[in-house]
Structure formats: C-alpha cells, structure tokens
Amino acid sequence: xxxxxxxxxDYVAGEDLMMAVNAAIALQRPLLIKGEPGTGKTMxxxxxxxxxxxxxxxxxxxxxxxxxxGLYEYDAVSRLRDSQLGEESxxxxxxxxxxxxxxxxxxxxxxxxxxxxxxxxxDIEFPNDLLRELDRMEFFVYETKELISARHRPVIxxxxxxxxxLPDAFLRRCxxxxxxxxxxxxxxxxxxxHFPGIKKQLLQQALEVFFDLRxxxxxxxxxxxxxxxxxxxxxxxxxxxxxxxxxxxxxKSIPPLAGALLKNEQDVHLFERLVFxxxxxxxx
Amino acid sequence: MLLDFFFRIRDAGIPVSVKEYLTLLDxxxxxxxxxxxxxxxxxxxxxxxxxxxxxDRFDRAFGDYFNGLESLPDDxxxxxxxxxxxxxxxxxxxxxxxxxxxxxxxxxxxxxTFRQRLEEQEKRHQGGSKWIGTAGKSxxxxxxxxxxxxxxxxxxxxxxxxxKVWDKREYRNLDDNVELGTRNIKVALKRLRKFxxxxxxxxxxxxxxxxxxxxxxxxxxxxxxxERRNAIKVLIFFDIGGSMDDYVRSCEELFSAARTEFKHLxxxxxHNFIYESVWRDNRRRNNERIPLGQILxxxxxxxxxxxxxxxxxxxxxxxxxxxxxxxxxEEAGSxxxxxxxDVYPKAAWINPTPEARWKYHESISLTRELFDDRMYGLTLxxxxxxxxxxxx
Ligand SMILES: Nc1ncnc2c1ncn2[C@@H]1O[C@H](COP(=O)(O)OP(=O)(O)OP(=O)(O)O)[C@@H](O)[C@H]1O
Ligand SMILES: [Mg+2]
Numbered sequence: 031x032x033x034x035x036x037x038x039x040d041y042v043a044g045e046d047l048m049m050a051v052n053a054a055i056a057l058q059r060p061l062l063i064k065g066e067p068g069t070g071k072t073m074x075x076x077x078x079x080x081x082x083x084x085x086x087x088x089x090x091x092x093x094x095x096x097x098x099x100g101l102y103e104y105d106a107v108s109r110l111r112d113s114q115l116g117e118e119s120x121x122x123x124x125x126x127x128x129x130x131x132x133x134x135x136x137x138x139x140x141x142x143x144x145x146x147x148x149x150x151x152x153d154i155e156f157p158n159d160l161l162r163e164l165d166r167m168e169f170f171v172y173e174t175k176e177l178i179s180a181r182h183r184p185v186i187x188x189x190x191x192x193x194x195x196l197p198d199a200f201l202r203r204c205x206x207x208x209x210x211x212x213x214x215x216x217x218x219x220x221x222x223x224h225f226p227g228i229k230k231q232l233l234q235q236a237l238e239v240f241f242d243l244r245x246x247x248x249x250x251x252x253x254x255x256x257x258x259x260x261x262x263x264x265x266x267x268x269x270x271x272x273x274x275x276x277x278x279x280x281x282k283s284i285p286p287l288a289g290a291l292l293k294n295e296q297d298v299h300l301f302e303r304l305v306f307x308x309x310x311x312x313x314x
Numbered sequence: 315m316l317l318d319f320f321f322r323i324r325d326a327g328i329p330v331s332v333k334e335y336l337t338l339l340d341x342x343x344x345x346x347x348x349x350x351x352x353x354x355x356x357x358x359x360x361x362x363x364x365x366x367x368x369x370d371r372f373d374r375a376f377g378d379y380f381n382g383l384e385s386l387p388d389d390x391x392x393x394x395x396x397x398x399x400x401x402x403x404x405x406x407x408x409x410x411x412x413x414x415x416x417x418x419x420x421x422x423x424x425x426x427t428f429r430q431r432l433e434e435q436e437k438r439h440q441g442g443s444k445w446i447g448t449a450g451k452s453x454x455x456x457x458x459x460x461x462x463x464x465x466x467x468x469x470x471x472x473x474x475x476x477x478k479v480w481d482k483r484e485y486r487n488l489d490d491n492v493e494l495g496t497r498n499i500k501v502a503l504k505r506l507r508k509f510x511x512x513x514x515x516x517x518x519x520x521x522x523x524x525x526x527x528x529x530x531x532x533x534x535x536x537x538x539x540x541e542r543r544n545a546i547k548v549l550i551f552f553d554i555g556g557s558m559d560d561y562v563r564s565c566e567e568l569f570s571a572a573r574t575e576f577k578h579l580x581x582x583x584x585h586n587f588i589y590e591s592v593w594r595d596n597r598r599r600n601n602e603r604i605p606l607g608q609i610l611x612x613x614x615x616x617x618x619x620x621x622x623x624x625x626x627x628x629x630x631x632x633x634x635x636x637x638x639x640x641x642x643x644e645e646a647g648s649x650x651x652x653x654x655x656d657v658y659p660k661a662a663w664i665n666p667t668p669e670a671r672w673k674y675h676e677s678i679s680l681t682r683e684l685f686d687d688r689m690y691g692l693t694l695x696x697x698x699x700x701x702x703x704x705x706x
Binding site: 050053056057062064094107113114198204205206207 | 329
C-alpha cells in the first residue's frame with residue numbers, strides 16, 4: 031500500500047489512530063472520529079490530506095444542514111426570481127445547480143479527502159440520508175438526469191462530538207476511532223510540534239499545572255489541547271519565569287495567565303474559591 | 315480462529331455484524347495490519363467497536379480471548395491468519411531463502427516448526443507474550459533470515475509496551491453504567507423525539523411555492539413553513555428531599571440536558587413523594603404550591619411524565635394518609651400517584667440510587683409496583699431504556 035498515514039511533522043498520531051486511518055484508506059470506507067473537544071479531530075483530516083498529497087473538500091455541518099447539500103443544491107428560488115426578470119440564464123437549469131463538497135470530491139481528477147465535520151450537529155436522520163452515497167459513491171441529479179459517480183473513491187473522515195446517537199446502519203459502514211485525551215507523554219510531543227524550541231523545564235512545569243487544573247472537581251469545561259497551546263503561547267510571549275509556575279502544593283495559587291485555560295466564568299470562580307479554601311486550611 | 319473471535323466479541327455484548335466481520339477479513343487480506351497482536355487489536359477494535367463506551371468491554375473480551383488461547387495458541391494461526399502469515403513471510407523472503415525453505419521440507423513443515431516453537435515458548439513464559447517473540451528465537455534465524463522482517467509478537471521492535479493496551483483498560487470509566495455528563499444525558503434524551511412543524515414560518519416551502527406560483531399565472535408567490543422541531547412534551551418531577559443530596563449533581567445534569575432537548579418541558583419539585591401539591595421554586599415552596607389537580611387539568615394526556623427521585627423513605631409515606639414527613643396529607647401518596655398515572659399513561663421513574671440497592675428498600679419496591687415496573691437507574695443505559703419506553 032503506497033498510501034499510508036503515519037502522522038505528520040505537525041500532527042501527533044497514536045498507533046491506534048494511524049491504524050484506523052490506514053484501514054479507512056485501504057478499504058475505502060469512511061472513518062468516524064470521536065473525542066473531547068480539541069483532541070485534533072478536525073485537524074486530522076487536514077493532515078491526512080496533506081500527508082497523502084490529496085485535495086481536501088470540507089463540509090462543516092450545522093443544525094440545519096441537509097444531506098442533499100453535500101451533493102448539490104438546486105436554487106429554485108433564484109431561478110424563479112430570474113424568470114420574473116426575464117434573465118437569459120433561466121433557460122439552462124445548470125446555472126442553478128450548486129455543487130456540494132461530495133460532488134466536487136467525486137469529480138476530482140486525483141483521489142480526494144472529504145471532511146464531514148461535526149456530523150452530530152445535524153438532524154438525527156442526516157447520516158441515514160447519506161448511506162447510499164457513502165456506499166456506492168454515486169448519486170443522481172434529478173434536475174439534469176445525470177449520474178455522478180466518483181472517479182476515485184475519496185477518503186471520508188467524519189468527526190462527531192457525540193451529541194447524538196448515530197444510526198447503526200451508518201456505523202456499520204464506518205471504521206471508528208475515539209481519540210483519547212492525550213496523556214502527558216503525548217501532550218509533550220504535541221507541544222513540541224507547536225513550540226519546537228520550548229525549554230524542557232518550563233514545559234514540564236506547565237504541563238504539571240495544566241493536568242492538575244484539569245483534575246479540578248466540578249469544572250464545567252476542562253481546558254483542552256487548544257487552550258494549553260494558547261496558554262503556552264502567552265507564557266512564552268510574556269516571558270513568564272519558570273518560578274511563577276512552580277507551586278509545590280496544588281491549587282494554592284492561581285497559575286499566571288490562567289484566563290487562557292479557564293474560559294468559563296463559573297470555572298474561574300470555582301477555581302478561585304478552591305485556592306482560597308486551600309490557603310486557609312494551610313494557615314489553620 | 316477468527317470466526318471464533320468474532321463470536322466472542324458478540325457474546326461480550328458488542329453489536330458486531332457480519333458486514334464488519336467481512337470488513338476485517340478484507341483489511342487482513344489487504345495487509346492493513348502487521349501480524350502482531352497489538353496491530354490486530356487496533357484493527358479489530360476500529361472495525362468492530364463503534365462506541366467508546368464499549369471500548370472497555372472490548373478490551374476485556376479481547377484480553378480474555380487471547381488469554382484463553384494459552385492452551386491452544388496455534389488455533390488462531392491455523393485458520394485465516396495462517397494464510398495471512400504465509401503471505402507476510404513470502405513477501406519478506408528472498409528467492410534463495412524460499413529455496414532453503416523447500417529443502418527444509420516446504421511450507422507445511424515450516425509452519426509445523428513454527429507452531430512447535432510457539433508452544434514451547436508459551437510454556438516458557440507463563441502468562442507472558444502470547445505470540446512468538448522473534449529476535450534470536452526465530453526458527454528461521456539459523457538460516458540467515460532476518461527475523462525482524464516478520465515482527466511477530468510482543469517482543470517485536472514496535473511493541474515495547476510492558477502492558478498490553480487492552481489490559482490497561484484505559485476506557486474503564488466510559489462504560490455504559492457509570493456517571494453521566496450532560497452531553498451523555500442529551501444523547502439518551504434524544505431518543506425521545508418526534509418531529510413536527512410548528513411555530514413561526516421561517517423556512518421556504520418549495521413545493522408550496524411552486525404550486526402557488528403556477529396558480530398565480532407564473533408570478534412568484536413565495537410560501538413559507540415552520541421549521542421541524544422536536545414536539546415531545548414532558549412533565550418532570552424532581553425529588554429534593556434530604557436523601558437526594560448525594561445526587562444533586564447528576565440531577566442537575568439531567569435537568570439541564572432536558573431543558574435544552576425538550577422545547578415543551580414543565581418541571582416541578584416535591585419532597586420524598588408526590589402528594590396533593592408540588593412547587594416550582596424551592597425557596598418559596600411554602601407559599602407557592604401548585605395543586606397537583608391543577609397540573610392534571612392543565613397539561614394534556616400527551617405529555618410524558620418523568621419522576622426523578624430515590625424513592626427511599628418509610629413505606630408509610632407512600633401508603634398512609636398523614637404519612638408525609640412534612641405536612642399532613644389527607645390522602646395517601648399512592649392515591650395521588652395513581653391519579654397522575656391515570657392521566658398520563660406514558661411515564662417513567664428515574665432512580666439515582668444504584669440499582670443493586672433497590673431491593674433493600676421496601677419503599678422502592680412499592681413505588682416500582684405503582685409505576686408498573688417502569689423504574690430506571692440514573693445511568694446512561696437506564697435513561698436510554700426509559701426514553702425508549704416513553705417513546706413507544
Ligand atoms: N495530535 C495533535 N497534534 C498536534 N496538534 C494537535 C493535536 N491535537 C490537537 N492539536 C492542536 O489542537 C487544536 C485543536 O484541534 P482541532 O480543532 O482539530 O480539535 P477538534 O477535536 O476538532 O475539536 P472540536 O471538537 O472542538 O471541533 C489544533 O489546531 C492543534 O493546534
Ligand atoms: Mg473540530
């Protein structure tokens with residue numbers, strides 16, 4: 031198999047993730063990716079496309095998205111309007127058919143990668159409406175009576191935040207991988223990719239604080255990889271000395287620039303209260 | 315053998331279909347994975363398991379299977395994987411080496427030797443690596459074959475792990491029956507859906523417009539329809555009695571998930587059991603009571619009722635007039651509950667007490683009876699069952 035994915039210089043992928051990606055590539059079946067926010071689900075598709083040197087077509091799903099929009103949309107309203115105005119373009123229906131990302135990918139000269147991002151945002155029936163297209167990689171355009179079939183079956187990467195149950199029939203057609211929140215070692219590698227020159231000690235200390243903070247009971251939103259990266263960026267920009275991160279005891283002081291890690295106001299309050307309590311218990 | 319493995323995974327309660335089994339065969343045929351147990355684990359997991367809540371179950375079944383294999387370690391190889399193994403070997407052998415193999419007695423003999431080695435090795439490290447460790451121990455080593463090329467088993471260069479992934483059971487806390495998070499609850503609540511178009515007309519009704527335009531002699535006549543929304547209606551009653559304190563957080567989560575999921579949601583509080591009145595604001599529970607009778611009148615029978623409570627109290631509080639700990643109730647709680655259930659046939663009681671403890675409380679048994687057994691745990695699977703039942 032020439033097409034194998036083994037991570038990239040910008041993206042740290044575990045062996046299990048690589049296996050799932052490679053299975054999806056080899057068998058030309060969709061890959062469903064789940065995981066906490068910020069675990070690199072969306073980025074994976076970009077990296078796979080980059081690594082394989084394939085064009086990427088992205089489809090970001092919203093609560094109002096319809097399966098049909100991935101194939102094409104017929105803009106009947108514009109056509110009606112144009113007909114009222116006596117426009118020339120009205121005569122050719124093709125002028126009112128807008129290709130969706132799947133059509134574009136099916137048509138691509140080279141094998142493509144398709145990202146269907148956050149599929150769970152859509153209506154619960156959405157995945158079912160795509161079964162045939164994902165299986166056969168073809169669809170029919172009723173308006174022009176054309177059958178569009180994929181020149182090359184694209185690699186389809188689908189992400190989900192798990193807000194909804196996905197239908198079984200859909201799941202049976204996919205490979206599945208759940209990206210576990212990175213452990214310290216993996217996080218080290220991820221940070222390394224983003225800040226190659228970062229001082230070991232500083233990183234060590236920062237990760238300590240970060241993972242500790244994630245353990246705070248009762249947080250509404252635990253800081254994720256993206257928040258950690260943002261925080262490190264500011265720490266570096268502000269040149270925060272490593273001593274400022276060194277607290278022997280957990281949760282007895284607020285880490286510098288914590289606002290980058292805790293974005294939810296309630297969480298900030300919760301954390302401040304904890305710090306306060308811990309300090310007080312220390313004094314007595 | 316592989317088919318056996320498939321059934322073991324199914325028996326473990328993971329819903330794998332034949333389609334997925336064939337996919338796995340295909341993947342093996344296309345050599346997506348190396349023939350290490352680790353690789354096989356990753357490949358089979360991504361093919362068979364579609365829900366991280368089942369990862370732990372899979373890990374256990376996988377570990378079991380490969381442990382149980384100790385006595386018959388070659389069984390798995392004998393069938394499909396042997397083919398697979400052979401291909402792997404063939405690919406990594408030079409012409410010269412292939413000839414050497416012929417002089418050794420051919421493939422059959424080679425596999426035989428291979429298997430023997432495997433068994434010997436098994437005996438040597440009990441409970442250790444299940445597959446052959448290659449370097450230095452390969453039956454082919456003596457003939458100048460590079461054993462790293464086959465990479466079989468735990469000792470292979472890529473597999474430095476001391477503990478096998480599936481034995482680590484990293485996904486332990488994601489199983490079905492553990493604590494909930496709002497997101498998980500929402501997933502469970504989503505089962506209770508019925509879409510209907512209602513509310514403001516904000517979506518273009520294409521068919522309607524075309525029809526109207528045609529009727530209009532070709533002049534555009536735009537028609538709009540309301541968006542489709544979940545039309546399920548829910549009445550939810552929360553117990554805020556003292557014994558519920560332990561479950562405040564999960565109840566809060568359930569509540570906030572229900573708030574976002576159901577557009578038509580009415581909620582009320584009660585203490586221990588439902589009597590002639592309930593309330594909506596805990597701070598003003600003493601002066602702002604809502605008579606239950608009023609609720610029964612106001613909300614139509616198509617509302618579904620969810621009661622959340624531990625049903626843990628003295629049985630008198632359910633069966634006797636005046637049994638309530640808080641006030642004097644003229645009629646027994648059971649009478650009021652029956653009235654509620656008479657009006658709303660679709661109902662479920664969600665009990666945050668761990669299910670294993672239910673049988674020790676008479677009050678729970680009583681409540682369960684009153685509810686025709688429709689009591690469910692406040693766990694993901696419990697909620698799932700409750701919603702399924704309510705959706706019927
Ligand atoms: N494995 C990784 N290697 C390198 N960078 C990573 C990795 N995982 C996450 N990141 C960083 O975290 C950021 C967030 O990742 P991404 O947006 O792909 O997450 P996501 O899982 O799609 O999140 P959401 O569920 O919120 O959409 C990335 O832009 C990247 O900077
Ligand atoms: Mg994303």
